[in-house]
Amino acid sequence: METQQIQINREEAEIFNGESICKQKFLDLLDEINLPKGLLPLDNLTEVGYNRTTGFVWLKQKAKTQHKFQAIGKNVSYDTEVTAFVEKKRMRRLTGVKSKEILIWATISDIYIDDKDPTKITFGNPTGISRSLPVSAFQLQEK
Numbered sequence: 001m002e003t004q005q006i007q008i009n010r011e012e013a014e015i016f017n018g019e020s021i022c023k024q025k026f027l028d029l030l031d032e033i034n035l036p037k038g039l040l041p042l043d044n045l046t047e048v049g050y051n052r053t054t055g056f057v058w059l060k061q062k063a064k065t066q067h068k069f070q071a072i073g074k075n076v077s078y079d080t081e082v083t084a085f086v087e088k089k090r091m092r093r094l095t096g097v098k099s100k101e102i103l104i105w106a107t108i109s110d111i112y113i114d115d116k117d118p119t120k121i122t123f124g125n126p127t128g129i130s131r132s133l134p135v136s137a138f139q140l141q142e143k
Contacts, residue, residue, distance in 0.1 A: 005083055006049065006058045013051040022048040026059060034089045035113065036121070037140035040097070041067050042078055055085045071137035075100040089113040099123065
């Protein structure tokens with residue numbers, strides 16, 4: 001099931017299919033917008049799309065996944081579709097990503113690195129609550 005946002009942005013987008021090319025193109029995009037390459041560690045991608053005009057990005061994967069960021073002890077859940085509007089050092093209006101906070105899953109809607117402290121990355125939710133964590137915890141880990 002494709003979201004309306006993807007349908008709207010598909011026409012002028014660069015679209016890639018296939019696990020290895022999708023992974024590489026998304027890593028390239030994270031590098032281009034100056035966000036850590038381990039931020040969204042998705043390995044079973046089937047489609048990646050990027051509309052450079054609007055900044056809209058979507059990632060489709062075979063199944064929902066979970067990942068534990070060992071350096072900070074946080075569990076994160078990724079839906080089969082993850083979408084965001086991207087710009088330098090920022091993802092906004094993010095969908096499909098949740099972080100486990102004590103006993104509940106909290107939606108993540110905004111991710112950014114502030115120029116004042118580039119060692120911290122901030123995660124915000126739709127209610128305006130945010131948490132800053134070390135950027136180093138989201139660097140790509142070699143397997």
